[in-house]
Amino acid sequence: MVMEAEAPSAWSYAGRAQLHLRLGRFEDAVADCARAVEDDPDDGWYAGLHALSTLLTGDEREAGARFRHAIRLLLEAETGGRTGEALVLGCLLFVHCALREREEAAARCDALLGRVPDGHVIREVLEDLTLLRDVLPSVAAVTDPFVQRLREEQERRAR
Numbered sequence: 001m002v003m004e005a006e007a008p009s010a011w012s013y014a015g016r017a018q019l020h021l022r023l024g025r026f027e028d029a030v031a032d033c034a035r036a037v038e039d040d041p042d043d044g045w046y047a048g049l050h051a052l053s054t055l056l057t058g059d060e061r062e063a064g065a066r067f068r069h070a071i072r073l074l075l076e077a078e079t080g081g082r083t084g085e086a087l088v089l090g091c092l093l094f095v096h097c098a099l100r101e102r103e104e105a106a107a108r109c110d111a112l113l114g115r116v117p118d119g120h121v122i123r124e125v126l127e128d129l130t131l132l133r134d135v136l137p138s139v140a141a142v143t144d145p146f147v148q149r150l151r152e153e154q155e156r157r158a159r
Helices: 010-022 026-039 044-056 060-076 082-098 102-114 119-135 137-158
Strands: none
Touching (some): 010 044, 026 044, 044 060, 044 119, 060 082, 082 119, 119 137
16 A cells, blocks of 8 residues: 655645744745745735745845735735634734834734733744744844733733
8 A cells, every 4th residue: 555645735834944944044945935825825924934034035125025915915814713813913913023113013912912812822923923033133123022022911821
């Protein structure tokens, strides 16, 4: 009996792209993100990760266009409830931080915390912002206040 290997999913390509980003292999990250976007062209997270990967290769013009496309996709997303809405807001927070758009990021963070997301959403958003800061240290001044707010919310819930 021969078993066929399942083709990688958009999710697995995006996960591998995040690893490539952490290793400084930006061209490989772009390639995996392109595959994720090809597999799921309506997913704003994959588009945002693709934009970040592109930015890290030095192509600021293309990255800007990809970030704007990610924002459009996220704003048009069918969320399917509070958790979905919170995840979209977290993705928008990530994109606005990458673009160094503090006011927009603050509005997304306020909206996210106003939705009272469950703990896994906060953890995911913190992981995404940490990735962003690790691979693009110049955004620390933008991301750090939001990371602090999200951690405070985590601590408040843990009490």
